[in-house]
Amino acid sequence: MSAVWRASRAAVARRRLQTFVIGLVVLCSTTTVLLGLGLLRAASAPFDRAFDQQRGAHAVAAFDPDRASLAELARTAGRPGVEAAAGPFGRTVLELPHDWLWMSAGSLAVVGRADPGGPVDRIRLLEGRWATAPGEIVVDWPVNGTPGPDRLGTRLRVRGAPPLTVVGFATSMSKSAGAWVTPEQMTRLRPTGTQMLYRFTGAATDAEVRAGLTRATAALPAASLTSTQSHLTLKRAFSAQADAYLPFLTLFGVLGLLVSVLIVGNVVSGAVVSGQRHIGVLKSLGFTPNQVAAVYLTMVSVPALVGCALGTLIGNAAARPVLKVAFSGIETGSAAIGIGWWPSAVCLVGMPALVVVAALVPALRAHRLSAARAITAGSAPRAGRGLRVQRRLGGTRLPRALTLGLGQPFARPARSLLTTAAVVLGAATVTLTTGLTSTMIAYGEVGEGDGAARVRVPAVPSAPDRQTEQRLRSLPGADRVTVRALTTVSLAGYPQTVFANFHRGDTRDLAAGIVKGHWPTRAGEAAAGPAFLHQHGLSVGDRVTVRLNGGQAPVTIVGELMEGNAQALESDWRTLTRLDPRARATEYTVRLAPGADARSYLEAVGAADPSLEPTVLDPHATATTTVVGLASVFTVLLTVVAALGVFNTVLLTVRERRRDLGMLKSIGMTPRQVVVMTVSSAAVPGAVGGLLGIPLGIVAHRLVVDHVGVISFPESMKQVWHPPQLAALLLAGGAIAVLGALVPARSAARLAIAEVLHHE
Incomplete structure (x- = not known):
């Protein structure tokens, strides 16, 4: 060894x-x-x-307490297919009129629960303690980490009920509630629903979850099940x-x-x-x-x-x-x-x-x-197909150095095939990255107009919305002003609350993100991103009922956004007026006129109203930067590797043909002709590889952009190929081959005739 x-x-x-x-x-x-x-x-x-x-x-299931009693719900725990169950728990949706902690004003789903343990949905306490007395509440902390103990003791103002004091932060992987109170406190809040939590013996697919829930609720009165979540x-x-x-x-x-x-x-x-x-x-x-x-x-x-x-x-x-x-x-x-x-x-x-x-x-x-x-x-290639090709090329009017180089790949077909395959992958990678970059840049430019700066201004509670909007619109440099109100709402038939953005003013930039349907322009219309629609089983044309602060309104999904928050719905301001006429703006977005100076506008806002705190929005999308950056790095690496593959092939050929090169130089071939001959030997694999790599890269680009679940690219962003671009890509294979062959070609040109023939 x-x-x-x-x-x-x-x-x-x-x-x-x-x-x-x-x-x-x-x-x-x-x-x-x-x-x-x-x-x-x-x-x-x-x-x-x-x-x-x-x-x-x-499965998290909500039931109508007027149709299914607590005893009937408790008996569902023993139904076939139910591995374990927890509940019944009282459930209601509280309305918070003001922003609280990290959340916006609006709806909060609350469940009455005596302790965080149990056979199903063991809630993990992150800070503080569990609610044990009336007036206490434990709030769900949805992201990784902990909020810190300094936020304990926060009092939540609830519309139509006494304030609740936050005594703990917890997290539930089941997302069974946004907050928890004691069962006694829930009784005082007058629950509007009852919650059951189920674990089934088989729940690997949506069909198994639906089947398990159907078996569990088979004995309950009809229409008692109001919402489910898998x-x-x-x-x-x-x-x-x-x-x-x-x-x-x-x-x-x-x-x-x-x-x-x-x-x-x-x-x-x-x-x-x-x-x-x-x-x-x-x-x-x-x-x-x-x-x-x-x-x-x-x-x-x-x-x-x-x-x-x-x-x-x-x-x-x-x-x-x-x-x-x-x-x-x-x-x-x-x-x-x-x-x-x-x-x-x-x-x-x-x-x-x-x-x-x-x-x-x-x-x-x-x-x-x-x-x-x-x-x-011997070191010279054996007679065969390579020599026959050389003879045929020798009968053409091409320079002799070029015909010798073009015929060399046929002397080693297997090696040339491997080299061609490497160039194909290199050219396909360049094509894929070019397409991805074009698609992601077009995606990042949606809503940015002609590169004009945009300024975000948080709303001030003491200032009337209309007055602030008019003031921002009247300042020098302002082009368009969009007003947004952010709140949390509940959707009929869905246990979790969701965010809702209500807009008024100039929404042309927002409408540019629609890929199907149209932007909501009237009361009762909404739009959402592909992730939201997929998770809630909705599509353009479907209707849902939105509830906020005791009001409710039917809303039709009229548009699908290119991208959107998986937990957010976009709607028109007139829908918000139907739900809650007292709702106020959360922020204003000002698009500056082309050429306007953002710093000057910020100073003008501060001079007009010192309570406003404007900031300039970053125009660069994180996803665009990440994808383009990673794709560029991988492309450079794989292109270099493909070029090194050509380099290795040409270098081996030069070493094998040292005797031939010495003989050719001895009968008058110049160093420049040696370089031409050696580089042209990589031209055939390079040209074929580039020709085959382009369609392969185009297909790969299409597969990638069609399977990005959180972004729905319009067809215009997928069709990024144009004749000048394809012509440039066609040269990519040749460029990779030439780069790989250049160094060994120059090495071959410097070979000394006497040294080569002496070793032979």
Whole structure:
């Protein structure tokens, strides 16, 4: 074994460049695959683990207390298919007229519960204690972390009821309520519904959850079930934004793996072909065929292990900011977001194994090669298809150096095929990134107009809305003013409250985000993003009943937004007037006229009303920056790797043809002609690779943009390909090939004739 190791180490030292190429390829691939696996794991495992720890409810059901008694509901716990149940609990929706803690004014779903434990939905207390007396309330903290003890003791002003004091913060993975009080306090609040929490023996799919709930409520009076919520809906909401990045990272991971296999196979195959005499020497010295194969496998395993280790470290470091963006603004509850250990373990074991498998076929060729044949092998290619192609090209009027170069790929068709495949993947990656960048830039520009600055001004309770709006509109530099009121509302048939944004004024920028239907322009109309519609089972044309502060109004979904908060609904101000005429504005957004100075406008606002605190909005979308940045990095890496694959092929060809190059230079071929011949030898794989890579990249781009669940791209943002752009992309394959061939071509041009022929 020591002899194999010494021979392998010597081979690594001799082939420093190939060693570097393999290490870089494996590093890039490992980083990309680790990010994809880590995001996949973070999109499901943290939720499942926290949900199981808290014995989360597979279904949260609300019932009409006038139709189903407490005794009837309690008996549903023993129905077939019910593993465990909790309840019945009294439930009501409180109306808070003012903003409280981190929440906006509006509806708050409250449940009466004696303790946080139980067989289902064990609520995790984060700060303070559980409510034990009337007048106390425990509030749900939806995001990861804790609010801090300084917020305990906050008094919530409730419309039509005495104030409630916050004595604790807790979190429920079932999202069964926005807050909890004692059963006695719930009785005083006059509950409008009754809640039951169920865990079923089978709840892996939506159909199983529906079937379990149907069996559990089969004996109840008709129409007693008013609303339901599945844990699968919560899980999809938890991972919705992270899932948007998965197609993108998965595709780059697959491309990286394919490039790894091609480059490793190419490097080892070339090492075997160019090192036949070395193989013969090893076998003549007593190396067995297995030991010779082990030398070549070890030769690629060493850089693969180093590249895999570095790629794992880089991937873990890059995962933190990616996960931060992917889970920003999402209700994570008690789920601890992290990349976990198994993606790193899979990469550390799987990537070197993949490299060994890719190297196995060419290594077996060295295993089968006899010592006598290996030692007597010449360096020139054998006669065959390559020479026939050379003769045909020689009959054309092309320069001789060019015809010699164009014919070289046909002398080694298998190696040329591997090189072409690497260029195809490189060109496809460039095409994919170009399309993604164009799509994401167009997405980021929606609502920004011609680059004009926008200023956000929070509302001041002491100033009338209309007066503030008119003042902001009259200041120099203002172009459009949009007024927004943010509140929480309840939807009939849905247990959770949702946010609702009500707009008036100039809403043209907002309407630009509609991909289906139209922006709400009248009372009773609303629009929402794809995540909201999917999670609530709604589509354009459906109608829901919105309730706020004792009022209710039917609302029709008239538009689907390109993107939107998964828990937010957009509507017209006149709908808010129907629900609560006393509601006030939350903020104003001022779009400045083109060329207007934002700082001057801020100073003008401060001079007009010192109580207002305007800020300039950041025009850059986080998702756009993240996707374009990651795509650019991966593209550079994979393009460099593809170019290195061409570099390796051309370098091996130069080494094999040293004698031919010496003979050609001895009969008058100039160094410039040698460069032309060598570079043109990569032109055929480059041209074919570029031609095949463009449609592959276009298809990959379409797959990615069609499977981003939180964004519904309009067709105009998907059709980003234009003739000048495609013409430039067509040159990408050739550019990759030329870049890869240039250095070995110049090395070939500098070969000394006497030195080459002397060694021969």
